[in-house]
Amino acid sequence: MQETRFMFIKRALRQIYNDQPSDDSNITVNLVNNWLGDAIGAAAKKNYVENAQMDGVAYVNNSFYTTFSALPITSVDQFTYQMTLPQIPFALGNNEGVGVLQFVDPNGNISDPAIPLSENQVGYYRNLRPIPNKILYFSEGIFIYAISTLQLNNYTGKVRMVSGGDNTNLNSILNVPDDFKPIMIEYIKNQLAWERAQARINTNDGSDA
Amino acid sequence: MTADTAYQLTTYIANQFQRGNISSQRFNLIINQASTSFLNYLLGQFQTYNYGKPEARVQFGVNETARQRLTPLINPLSTLTIDVTGLAPYPTGFEQVDAMFTTTMDRIRFFPQHRLYSYLNDPIDPINTNPGYVLESGGFRFYPNTTYNGTQLPGAKLSYVQTPTPIVWAYTLDGQGRPVYNAGLSVGLPWYEVDCLEVISRALKMVGVNLGSMEISQYGDAIIKQGQ
Numbered sequence: 121m122q123e124t125r126f127m128f129i130k131r132a133l134r135q136i137y138n139d140q141p142s143d144d145s146n147i148t149v150n151l152v153n154n155w156l157g158d159a160i161g162a163a164a165k166k167n168y169v170e171n172a173q174m175d176g177v178a179y180v181n182n183s184f185y186t187t188f189s190a191l192p193i194t195s196v197d198q199f200t201y202q203m204t205l206p207q208i209p210f211a212l213g214n215n216e217g218v219g220v221l222q223f224v225d226p227n228g229n230i231s232d233p234a235i236p237l238s239e240n241q242v243g244y245y246r247n248l249r250p251i252p253n254k255i256l257y258f259s260e261g262i263f264i265y266a267i268s269t270l271q272l273n274n275y276t277g278k279v280r281m282v283s284g285g286d287n288t289n290l291n292s293i294l295n296v297p298d299d300f301k302p303i304m305i306e307y308i309k310n311q312l313a314w315e316r317a318q319a320r321i322n323t324n325d326g327s328d329a
Numbered sequence: 330m331t332a333d334t335a336y337q338l339t340t341y342i343a344n345q346f347q348r349g350n351i352s353s354q355r356f357n358l359i360i361n362q363a364s365t366s367f368l369n370y371l372l373g374q375f376q377t378y379n380y381g382k383p384e385a386r387v388q389f390g391v392n393e394t395a396r397q398r399l400t401p402l403i404n405p406l407s408t409l410t411i412d413v414t415g416l417a418p419y420p421t422g423f424e425q426v427d428a429m430f431t432t433t434m435d436r437i438r439f440f441p442q443h444r445l446y447s448y449l450n451d452p453i454d455p456i457n458t459n460p461g462y463v464l465e466s467g468g469f470r471f472y473p474n475t476t477y478n479g480t481q482l483p484g485a486k487l488s489y490v491q492t493p494t495p496i497v498w499a500y501t502l503d504g505q506g507r508p509v510y511n512a513g514l515s516v517g518l519p520w521y522e523v524d525c526l527e528v529i530s531r532a533l534k535m536v537g538v539n540l541g542s543m544e545i546s547q548y549g550d551a552i553i554k555q556g557q
Contacts, residue, residue: 143428143436150453322383324443 126290129153132305136312147312153287155311156294159304160184160284161210163296166303168212180212183297184282185219191277193223193266201266203277208262210282214238218264220280221257223272230278231255234266330525332498332515335360339529343536343545351536353498353508360518363531364493367524371399372425372490389425389490399490401519403427406486415474416467417485427488429462429469437462437485440472448472493519526552 172178209217373388409417429437440461473480499514530552537546
């Protein structure tokens with residue numbers, strides 16, 4: 121059975137509470153879902169480092185990637201178009217958080233993948249001869265920028281990036297391979313067990329509690 | 330257990346010590362207080378809290394056995410009607426909240442007043458999708474509500490511990506003016522059979538004080554502290 125985010129979260133809560141959580145429990149599903157992003161990042165990073173150590177090449181396994189479609193494109197500058205990503209890409213290598221960017225027209229036709237630029241390459245690409253018929257892109261925080269002389273407003277973006285899946289949908293599949301879930305579990309357990317183990321001051325006397 | 334059995338038992342134990350008699354009116358007075366004391370014990374007494382950990386040795390929900398002892402006082406879910414200010418009066422006989430749900434059986438959390446600000450402004454668990462209530466003298470105050478932010482809960486479902494039904498040893502007077510037990514008008518103990526002696530022993534402690542009898546008090550005390 122495929123594990124959804126909600127199933128993983130319930131698994132974590134069962135461990136933290138050593139039971140089903142009560143209706144007044146403060147470590148909520150949404151809270152664990154928030155921690156999940158960090159935990160997925162820790163697992164992806166571990167995979168990246170392990171691959172570099174064992175194979176001599178740094179990469180993230182395919183299982184960590186998720187495709188997000190229908191990202192709206194807006195023009196923000198001359199020949200520059202902007203899309204908002206579902207999350208800030210993980211800081212893997214120069215720009216390996218985002219693997220592939222393509223464009224889709226209203227009829228469903230898909231472009232060739234655009235060419236990624238690292239942050240330094242963004243600085244000097246304009247001094248180079250343009251690559252014919254190719255679109256360049258780079259990511260910056262939550263945004264991804266495409267550089268093209270073509271009008272991209274009528275297209276939508278399709279991006280393949282390292283991500284645990286859709287964090288707004290708890291019933292979506294958690295896109296992490298099983299062999300890296302123990303890393304997530306350890307991370308979440310450490311954070312939330314620590315939160316739960318803190319001594320609580322329940323007084324309401326104006327003290328900082 | 331019927332009121333008469335409890336009365337017979339109470340008077341039998343007290344009379345064994347040749348200290349005096351317990352009238353039916355006095356019995357009705359002390360047995361109900363004893364019933365309330367036992368309820369207090371099952372809900373959790375502050376006096377038995379552990380140091381640094383506010384949990385009583387025995388308290389509501391501590392395990393299935395403690396919960397089961399209270400089940401005669403827990404009715405099926407009640408429906409609460411919430412006004413635009415979020416207020417829903419306590420149901421009749423309300424003693425303590427067991428659980429609170431939305432009409433679709435999602436949870437509604439308890440918010441202490443001094444943490445209400447944090448709950449209302451939590452971006453992780455937004456109040457509109459993660460409702461809660463505070464306890465006030467007039468009833469439950471639910472958040473969100475129309476007055477607070479324009480969002481109204483359609484209602485709530487409550488599981489609660491209710492006040493025990495008063496125990497009554499009812500009687501009619503015979504030709505000599507003596508009380509004769511009236512089973513039809515009497516109300517028995519609302520507890521499970523295994524717990525009835527717990528209630529009676531609490532009543533006996535009061536009898537012991539009233540009669541100045543250490544033996545009766547100690548007998549009641551032994552059952553309360555060491556078990557039956």
